[in-house]
Amino acid sequence: MTLVKVKVDEAVVxxxxxxxxxxxxxxxxxAFGDIDFAEDxxxxxxxxxxxxxxxxxxxPNPGAWITTTARNRAxxxxxxxxxxxxxxxxxxxxxxxxxxxxxxxxxxxxxLRLIFTCCHPALSTEAQIALTLRLLGGxxxxxxxxxxxxxxxxxxxxxxxxxxxxxxxxxxYRVPTDAEMVDRLxxxxxxxxxxxxxxxAGPAGAxxxxxxxxxxxxxxxxxxxxxxxxxxxxxxxxxESRQAARFDVDGSLIRxxxxxxxxxxxxxxxxxxxxxxxxLRRDHPGPYQLQAAINAVHSDARSIEATDWPQIVxxxxxxxxxxxxxxxxxxxxxxxxxxxxxxxxLALVDHLELDGYYLLHATRADLLCRLARTxxxxxxxxxxxxxxxxxxxxxxxxxxLAEMQASGSPQQRRR
Amino acid sequence: MAKYLLSVHTVEGEVAEPMTEAQMxxxxxxxxxxxxxxxxxxxxxxxxxxxxxxxxTVVRSSQGVSVTTDGPFVEAKEHVAGFYIVEAPDLDAALxxxxxxTACVGKPIEVRPFSGTAY
Numbered sequence: 184m185t186l187v188k189v190k191v192d193e194a195v196v197x198x199x200x201x202x203x204x205x206x207x208x209x210x211x212x213x214a215f216g217d218i219d220f221a222e223d224x225x226x227x228x229x230x231x232x233x234x235x236x237x238x239x240x241x242x243p244n245p246g247a248w249i250t251t252t253a254r255n256r257a258x259x260x261x262x263x264x265x266x267x268x269x270x271x272x273x274x275x276x277x278x279x280x281x282x283x284x285x286x287x288x289x290x291x292x293x294x295l296r297l298i299f300t301c302c303h304p305a306l307s308t309e310a311q312i313a314l315t316l317r318l319l320g321g322x323x324x325x326x327x328x329x330x331x332x333x334x335x336x337x338x339x340x341x342x343x344x345x346x347x348x349x350x351x352x353x354x355x356y357r358v359p360t361d362a363e364m365v366d367r368l369x370x371x372x373x374x375x376x377x378x379x380x381x382x383x384a385g386p387a388g389a390x391x392x393x394x395x396x397x398x399x400x401x402x403x404x405x406x407x408x409x410x411x412x413x414x415x416x417x418x419x420x421x422x423e424s425r426q427a428a429r430f431d432v433d434g435s436l437i438r439x440x441x442x443x444x445x446x447x448x449x450x451x452x453x454x455x456x457x458x459x460x461x462x463l464r465r466d467h468p469g470p471y472q473l474q475a476a477i478n479a480v481h482s483d484a485r486s487i488e489a490t491d492w493p494q495i496v497x498x499x500x501x502x503x504x505x506x507x508x509x510x511x512x513x514x515x516x517x518x519x520x521x522x523x524x525x526x527x528x529l530a531l532v533d534h535l536e537l538d539g540y541y542l543l544h545a546t547r548a549d550l551l552c553r554l555a556r557t558x559x560x561x562x563x564x565x566x567x568x569x570x571x572x573x574x575x576x577x578x579x580x581x582x583x584l585a586e587m588q589a590s591g592s593p594q595q596r597r598r
Numbered sequence: 599m600a601k602y603l604l605s606v607h608t609v610e611g612e613v614a615e616p617m618t619e620a621q622m623x624x625x626x627x628x629x630x631x632x633x634x635x636x637x638x639x640x641x642x643x644x645x646x647x648x649x650x651x652x653x654x655t656v657v658r659s660s661q662g663v664s665v666t667t668d669g670p671f672v673e674a675k676e677h678v679a680g681f682y683i684v685e686a687p688d689l690d691a692a693l694x695x696x697x698x699x700t701a702c703v704g705k706p707i708e709v710r711p712f713s714g715t716a717y
Binding site: 303305351352353354355359363 | 600602687688689690693709710711713
């Protein structure tokens with residue numbers, strides 16, 4: 184066998200770490216039934232790898248090398264330490280009936296077990312997100328903490344508590360049965376989407392967005408028969424395709440109507456469309472497939488005016504049926520505004536109970552502005568800016584307000 | 599196997615539609631069936647229904663002396679009306695029993711693992 188000599192440095196090992204960490208940890212958790220123990224030995228294996236690979240070059244299958252090394256370390260530790268017997272006895276928070284000697288090729292990828300454990304409904308949403316990023320994504324506690332703007336100590340405590348609950352309450356390490364699958368999968372998809380959205384408030388969230396896409400790709404490849412996972416992947420890729428066009432050089436937000444569509448990433452759009460066609464063929468459209476379809480219609484249009492708004496309204500009607508939330512109703516109202524005008528949209532928006540949601544007020548402001556009700560619009564912009572979750576969104580709204588007041592007259596038709 | 603406490607909570611003053619005799623009979627029959635099922639699968643360890651919290655008495659030790667006072671320990675709107683202790687292989691199995699009981703009694707159930715397994 185000829186080995187390709189690759190120059191191995193910390194960056195290469197870091198790349199492999201991101202790709203293989205989750206898989207190795209998932210396998211070691213199944214083998215030894217303990218999350219902390221699995222994380223420890225996998226991290227040790229990577230430390231050994233950094234040392235050895237930089238001098239000897241990459242092994243043919245780095246992921247398997249890490250898993251084997253981690254497993255050997257684990258067995259050494261258990262044999263060596265007097266604590267071994269104790270750990271072996273206590274470790275049984277997870278089922279250990281699987282054959283441990285099997286290194287590769289288990290029927291089921293352990294990462295699938297791991298994501299369902301991380302996203303178990305008995306854990307809080309914050310804990311689900313943190314565990315998923317830490318255990319499957321291999322992000323450090325500090326990285327997860329800074330992504331969610333909490334102190335590292337807070338995030339560390341959150342992870343410790345969540346892992347303790349998994350152990351103490353015996354949250355199982357397995358893929359749910361068919362009967363539970365719809366609900367449980369819904370939680371997994373929601374967590375992945377939340378991770379993506381947490382990264383989409385500004386250009387700095389690229390790592391979170393990429394991680395969400397990477398994990399969704401893995402889950403989609405492991406569960407090819409679930410169209411909603413493919414739908415979510417399509418939705419993420421189509422959203423990502425617009426990312427470069429969503430922010431100005433100074434980091435401020437650019438509306439869909441004003442985005443330079445030449446900056447949209449055609450490769451991502453094409454992949455998103457292909458995935459969407461594949462899952463829609465199953466004729467089982469759920470909320471993620473429908474949201475992806477709405478995004479696909481946008482990505483087909485050369486401009487905001489050339490958008491097939493009636494089709495978008497139709498998709499929102501469908502989405503509202505499967506997911507009757509006020510936020511969906513708000514987005515539907517915006518689309519209705521494009522077909523039947525701002526007055527029709529405003530009538531719909533004013534019925535919604537979403538007072539604490541900044542986009543409700545931002546939408547009202549835009550509609551009022553288009554109806555030449557400048558004072559009401561100014562009031563709504565101020566409300567929206569006060570509620571906006573990020574600086575980028577707040578300064579965008581303040582700029583819109585200033586723009587409207589400076590022009591002194593009602594805006595042109597704008598969204 | 600681990601043991602879980604399934605505590606059935608009620609909210610004081612939150613009286614649902616008063617149950618008719620027939621409904622009450624039906625509920626207790628259904629509950630009886632669930633308990634039979636728990637026993638036949640080896641999940642049942644203990645269960646009981648409690649009197650209202652105004653029948654509770656609190657004992658505490660203060661400087662070596664036991665002090666007895668009237669009333670529940672925490673004055674709260676919610677209180678435990680009854681409980682089950684079940685043995686289950688994992689949380690999902692315990693949640694499965696809790697789902698059956700809550701569907702029958704219409705009250706929320708808190709599922710909490712016992713620490714340690716030896717008793």
